[in-house]
Amino acid sequence: MTTPWTRVDAVRTAVLAAVGAVVWAVGWFGVSGEPALEDQIAPMNLAVVGVVLIGIGYSSWFLAGRRAVGTRRRAVLALVPEVAAAPAPVGANTASTPPADGFLGSERLYHRPDCAMTADRAWEVEPRAVHERAGRTPCGVCRP
Structure with a gap:
């Protein structure tokens, strides 16, 4: 070289x-x-x-x-050997359909269960309609 x-x-x-x-x-x-x-x-x-x-x-x-x-x-x-597929970013949800069991909610936002923002949280899983009635908005990280 x-x-x-x-x-x-x-x-x-x-x-x-x-x-x-x-x-x-x-x-x-x-x-x-x-x-x-x-x-x-x-x-x-x-x-x-x-x-x-x-x-x-x-x-x-x-x-x-x-x-x-x-x-x-x-x-x-x-x-460096070529990598076939790059791993998904942490907290990114690649699924196009929402989870069947619902979403996790904080005071202002609701999240997918696999969102990085919900790690180590004891939030209850509820349907999207419940979160929207409570005035919560979708998380900007996991985009439920």
Whole structure:
């Protein structure tokens, strides 16, 4: 497996950052030695170019690192066997019909018996009509 981070990337990053720092320093010293604003414009522009070069250098370093992580991630995921079917999320009810024995109700909501929100609760199972008459609304997790 080859890594996308090469010696060329390292040299490019170092050169851009070093040249940018030198250009910025020259511009900064140029601005600091001029008392008049109109004499500071050209050195200030030079300092801005130096900051841009530094930014390009470190951006190339960052992007090369992202490429390296992506390459390694793809290599690791290639080793993971395919899963035939992903398991259902916790608390998700894949059944399209409501349960025959009814729903569990809290003060404001009613839930399917297999809803994650009803775990370790001592609620009574009642038909949907009883919950709707009590003013309860369907749970947003299990969607009864």
